[in-house]
Amino acid sequence: MESVMNTAQYKILVIDDEPDVVSYLTTFLEDEGFAVISAQDGPDGIDQARAERPDLITLDITMPGMSGIEVLTTLRRDPEVEHIPIIVITGVASFQKQLSFRGVRPPEAFMQKPMNLLLLTENLEKLLVQNTPSAAHE
């Protein structure tokens, strides 16, 4: 997919418990030129976010143990990482309703599985370009 973004400067963290989804997303994002790290559960995802300070996080919701909602809540309440934009990628339809009760900033984007790669690219461009220091603020 063509993009005007300089993808090589960005690091993306993929959090999903399903190895097939991690393989898919990681391969696609690397093909697009991004540096990619991944985590297959919530606690590891939080650790990686704090250690690696990625430029963006893709986050699944339905995971064993710690759910994606708990991961998002934890990240949003940590001043060191709360600024990192998050794209939720999930099969859960009622996600947005659940999150409204948690009192945290919602994810910057929300995508349903199965993924639309074009939409994912558009979201990445929008969120990563907006978050660079040179980006104009609204």
Add this chain to the structure above:
Amino acid sequence: MSSKKKEPSVKRLETELEKNRERFRTMFNEVPCYISVQDRDLKIVHSNRKFKEAFCDCDGDYCYRVYKHRNEPCLTCPVEATFDDGEIHHSEEVVTSLSGESINTLVSTAPIYNSEGEIDLVMEMSADITHIRNLQKQLTNLGLLVGSISHGLKGLLTGLDGGMYLLNTGLDKDKKDRIEKGRTMIHRNVEQIRQVVLDLLYIAGEEEYKFEPYSLRDAAVSVAKRLAKRATAYQIDFKMELDEDIGSCDVDANAIKESLFNILASAFESCRLDTRKDAHFVRFSLTSDGDNAVFNIEDNGIGLNQESRENMFNLNFSNTGKESTGLGLFTANKVIEGHRGVIEVTSEPGKGTSYHIRIPKVRGSNEK
């Protein structure tokens, strides 16, 4: 007018009155809902035939004792409300019949006035809506089932999409590892979709089992063969120990094989999703404890917490927490229950899960 002239008309009126009483008594008794009439002490003074058949012929007893087997009045009572305000009241109640059966009822109460215009009795009319509530429950379950299946299918379609992406880009870039990874993902997700369809067919069909003498050892071998490739692909050490002397058991061969397959597949998935261990195993054994054939399936996958263990055989639950349909273990348990067997599960998060499945060898055996 003389008394002799009065008599025929009085008799005629009395006869007419008795006929009307009899007519109203018949109407009261034949109304197709439960009717009771209570006094201010909530004692039943009259009741119709349907009431007597369902609850008891116990005029004089307290309504709360008869309807609900309580020793004191209900917290919110439509009869008391009608005594208070003289209005008709409605409520939905669950009552218990003489045979112990729960009945959902829609209750309406109405005041009955005496000759002084005072409410001395209240009529309680209850329509049986149990059938409607059961239908609602079934529709709710159906809605949940559809939601769960679509949720799970989204995950499988994503896996297929991923496999296709890897395969296509692997071919474009001539990357053999990627091509192989893509093929494996496609194959795995197609297999899972196939199983979802089979499980759906099982749920949609009537649960009529064909019990015939069949070797459970043969069932175990057949299921293990189907999973051999998956064990290799997932790098799982899959070991079987099958008792040679188990003999034949009265089972529906296909249903039992599918049930075992679903449980083993679940064990395999637990291993596949567990990234914290370097090596995984699944042990599958068949033994006998007298009247029962006993299967043991043990894995060292991601394991289950208490909540997951308690809900693992419910529709919509996935023991791996991921977006699967939850049908596999549900149908597996239904089959084992249909054979009057039982599945016991022990598990620890991070350590693994053990399934202990007991099936009576002879149909009709009470051994559990």
